[in-house]
Amino acid sequence: MNLLRFMEQFPDEESCRTDMRNVREKQVVICKKCKGKKQYWLKAKGQWQCADCGFRTTLRSGTMMENSKLPLRTWYIAMAFMTYSKKGVSAVELQRQLGHKRYDTVWSLMHRIREAMGKRDALYGLKGEIEFDEGYFEIATKEIVKKNLKRGRGSQKQSNVAVMAESTPLEDPATGKKSSHCRYFKMKVLTSHKAEEIDETVKGNFEETSIVFSDKSTSYVNISDYVEMHIMEKSGKETTATTLKWVHIAIANAKRTLLGIYHKIKGKYLQNYLDEFCYKLNRRYFGERLFDRLTIAIITPYWYINE
Incomplete structure (x- = not known):
C-alpha cells in the first residue's frame, strides 16, 4: 500500500x-x-x-x-x-x-x-544454524572531557550489542538448490561483557536444537550448554566473510541506517531503534x-x- x-x-x-x-x-x-x-x-x-x-x-x-x-x-x-x-x-x-x-x-x-x-x-525464537557475534554502536554521551573517555572495548561512546542471524540455508522445492539468504535477525543491547549476560541472551532467543557459530570470545564459553552444538572459530577476515557473514552485514547496515537518519542516539533508547531495524529487516519481502x-x-x- x-x-x-x-x-x-x-x-x-x-x-x-x-x-x-x-x-x-x-x-x-x-x-x-x-x-x-x-x-x-x-x-x-x-x-x-x-x-x-x-x-x-x-x-x-x-x-x-x-x-x-x-x-x-x-x-x-x-x-x-x-x-x-x-x-x-x-x-x-x-x-x-x-x-x-x-x-x-x-x-x-x-x-x-x-x-x-x-x-x-x-515472540519468535531463532532456530537451525545461527550466527552470533557482538557489534559496537556509537551513542550520544554527556559533555565529558575527551581525555577521560575510554577507547575501544568499554568506551562510553559505544554500546555493546549482541547480533544474531538465523542463517539456515533454504532449499527451493522446485530446483533443489539452497539459498544463501539469511532469514531472521535479532539485536540485543548488552550491559556488560560477562558470560552470564550472553547465556541469558542465548536462552531467551535460541531454540535448544540450534547450531550456533561464533568467534572464540571468552564470553561465549557456556553457549554449548543451551544449544545442540556450538562451533567456535578464531576471529579473522575469513571468519567475518564466511562463518559470520550475515551478522556483520547486519551490523554494517544498522550502523549506516542509524547514523544517516538519527545521528546521535542515547544509550537507553538504542534498543528501540535496533528493534525497528530488525523488525523491518525480518519482513523485507512483505512489501505492502x-x-x-x-x-x-x-x-x-x-x-x-x-x-
Whole structure:
C-alpha cells in the first residue's frame, strides 16, 4: 500500500476505528477481568462486552495505543510513514508531515511503535544454524572531557550489542538448490561483557536444537550448554566473510541506517531503534503487507501473552 492508497483507505478517524475493530476481532479480543474470549460489540458504546462476566473493553484497551490521547488516524499515519520508508524516518520529519506542534509527542509516539515492533519479534525464537557475534554502536554521551573517555572495548561512546542471524540455508522445492539468504535477525543491547549476560541472551532467543557459530570470545564459553552444538572459530577476515557473514552485514547496515537518519542516539533508547531495524529487516519481502503486519503488532495484547 502506497501513500495514495493509504489516504483513500483511511480518509478519516472513523475509517481507522473500523479497521482497528476488524483487526482486533480477527486476532481475538480478550477480557482483562476473566480472560474470556467471547465478546460482542456494543455499537452505541463503541466497545466490546464480555459474554462471560460483562466487563467492557474499549477499542484501545490492552494495545500499544492505550492511554494515548492522539487520534487513531495520527497513529495510522505514523505507522504508514515508518513502514513505507525503507530505512526509516526521523521524528522531525514525521512531525513536519503530521503538522503536529509538539516534537516530544511525535517522538514518544514513534518509540511506542518501535516498542511494539520489539515485542512482536520477541515472540519468535531463532532456530537451525545461527550466527552470533557482538557489534559496537556509537551513542550520544554527556559533555565529558575527551581525555577521560575510554577507547575501544568499554568506551562510553559505544554500546555493546549482541547480533544474531538465523542463517539456515533454504532449499527451493522446485530446483533443489539452497539459498544463501539469511532469514531472521535479532539485536540485543548488552550491559556488560560477562558470560552470564550472553547465556541469558542465548536462552531467551535460541531454540535448544540450534547450531550456533561464533568467534572464540571468552564470553561465549557456556553457549554449548543451551544449544545442540556450538562451533567456535578464531576471529579473522575469513571468519567475518564466511562463518559470520550475515551478522556483520547486519551490523554494517544498522550502523549506516542509524547514523544517516538519527545521528546521535542515547544509550537507553538504542534498543528501540535496533528493534525497528530488525523488525523491518525480518519482513523485507512483505512489501505492502508490512503496514498490515505492524497494525497487528500494535493491537496485540502483550499483557496476556506474557502472563
